[in-house]
Amino acid sequence: xxxxxxxxxxxxxxxxxxxxxxxxxxxxxxxxxxxxxxxxxxxxxxxxxxxxxxxxxxxxxxxxxxxxxxxxxxxxxxxxxxxxxxxxxxxxxxxxxxxxxxxxxxxxxxxxxxxxxxxxxxxxxxxxxxxxxxxxxxxxxxxxxxxxxxxxxxxxxxxxxxxxxxxxxxxxxxxxxxxxxxxxxxxxxxxxxxxxxxxxxxxxxxxxxxxxxxxxxxxxxxxxxxxxxxxxxxxxxxxxxxxxxxxxxxxxxxxxxxxxxxxxxxxxxxxxxxxxxxxxxxxxxxxxxxxxxxxxxxxxxxxxxxxxxxxxxxxxxxxxxxxxxxxxxxxxxxxxxxxxxxxxxxxxxxxxxxxxxxxxxxxxxxxxxxxxxxxxxxxxxxxxxxxxxxxxxxxxxxxxxxxxxxxxxxxxxxxxxxxxxxxxxxxxxxxxxxxxxxxxxxxxxxxxxxxxxxxxxxxxxxxxxxxxxxxxxxxxxxxxxxxxxxxxxxxxxxxxxxxxxxxxx
Numbered sequence: 315x316x317x318x319x320x321x322x323x324x325x326x327x328x329x330x331x332x333x334x335x336x337x338x339x340x341x342x343x344x345x346x347x348x349x350x351x352x353x354x355x356x357x358x359x360x361x362x363x364x365x366x367x368x369x370x371x372x373x374x375x376x377x378x379x380x381x382x383x384x385x386x387x388x389x390x391x392x393x394x395x396x397x398x399x400x401x402x403x404x405x406x407x408x409x410x411x412x413x414x415x416x417x418x419x420x421x422x423x424x425x426x427x428x429x430x431x432x433x434x435x436x437x438x439x440x441x442x443x444x445x446x447x448x449x450x451x452x453x454x455x456x457x458x459x460x461x462x463x464x465x466x467x468x469x470x471x472x473x474x475x476x477x478x479x480x481x482x483x484x485x486x487x488x489x490x491x492x493x494x495x496x497x498x499x500x501x502x503x504x505x506x507x508x509x510x511x512x513x514x515x516x517x518x519x520x521x522x523x524x525x526x527x528x529x530x531x532x533x534x535x536x537x538x539x540x541x542x543x544x545x546x547x548x549x550x551x552x553x554x555x556x557x558x559x560x561x562x563x564x565x566x567x568x569x570x571x572x573x574x575x576x577x578x579x580x581x582x583x584x585x586x587x588x589x590x591x592x593x594x595x596x597x598x599x600x601x602x603x604x605x606x607x608x609x610x611x612x613x614x615x616x617x618x619x620x621x622x623x624x625x626x627x628x629x630x631x632x633x634x635x636x637x638x639x640x641x642x643x644x645x646x647x648x649x650x651x652x653x654x655x656x657x658x659x660x661x662x663x664x665x666x667x668x669x670x671x672x673x674x675x676x677x678x679x680x681x682x683x684x685x686x687x688x689x690x691x692x693x694x695x696x697x698x699x700x701x702x703x704x705x706x707x708x709x710x711x712x713x714x715x716x717x718x719x720x721x722x723x724x725x726x727x728x729x730x731x732x733x734x735x736x737x738x739x740x741x742x743x744x745x746x747x748x749x750x751x752x753x754x755x756x757x758x759x760x761x762x763x764x765x766x767x768x769x770x771x772x773x774x775x776x777x778x779x780x781x782x783x784x785x786x787x788x789x790x791x792x793x794x795x796x797x798x799x800x801x802x803x804x805x806x807x808x809x810x811x812x813x814x815x816x817x818x819x
Contacts, residue, residue, distance in 0.1 A: 349686025450807025459487025
């Protein structure tokens, strides 16, 4: 057993998840740090998923009668447990997803932040009072708990995305069934242990939050279950296009957070020092495996050469290695498939006329601690135009740079991809900034000025348009996705006037 797997097992024990491993388990849990197996887990069968939903439905029927501010106490307890165990859970994220130390801790901080938001929200689940044309009547809307919410999450944010959904769903009165990525099941089991402890402390139903482990068939069982009114799915566009029609066929709802192909426009007036820092973090953070990772830079011809030179110098200084080392800034890719996709994309970009500026060599010499992991040097490719490979999302630290002459040209290039998640512009020209965030600018769900596209805060609604799926999670009014709306008209008079002047005797 490697040091990494031993550490993972110790953390699981401290977080209350115990020993989930079985010698004859069908699901292998591996760390991308060294590629070695941590242990084997036993997947749920589709029949067992149905039993979990049955228990979740029973928990929901009890939980929906609890006043929302009281439901908020469960999330408050979860937030306190996350604060108490932040270091351990952050380390487990690093071990299982390959994130560097600060990003693992940052992901847990996101969980704490959404818990804080949800606790306050538990006293603000308000509707409207609406003017009515009928005298002696009052019209209003209320928001009621929805039911069992399925959360299907991806490996790259193995705990934060679950918390965005779960903290809101719990204060909204719902039950949650979570199907994590088969690449990151251990962090899910750890989170489930914490939420179970929080439920025990406040006397909430034990089955209000549950985890199901496995691959495709487990997710399909949740997607197809008519007792699950909302499926919140995070992953590839391909996955979303399979989930959406299956849920729609039974008239359920979906909340989809899918692919991104995010760009940054760098204008002639841009502060290049600021732009370089923003671009490097957004492009290589999480080894380019964020849905909000920067994939494309569209730089004005007057600054493009200098910008590329500065980026290449910055890339040359990036420490690559085990994410458990505090000095590391670029950790491993999640697996061999991601490793091969990176190499194939670099090769295709060069075939399309691109010039490799830096990086792109797939293999980075491994140490004893990282021997079986897949490490690459982040790449920058100067492209003559936006080819098909540039329009595709490659989940790796691969950055394409293109030039432009007019802002209209830059915005057209920016929007000429099927994805629409996050976007940014670096400019000191207020007209350019305002144009970019206007209706004729970025077509993405997130549009930033003088910061990169990566690193969203929980106070704003998170999500995107086009092939990104149209979903919104986290802040603003995203809570409404987890509730059902009822319009109520109350007649407190002795008359029965009809709307629109209709008379019926």
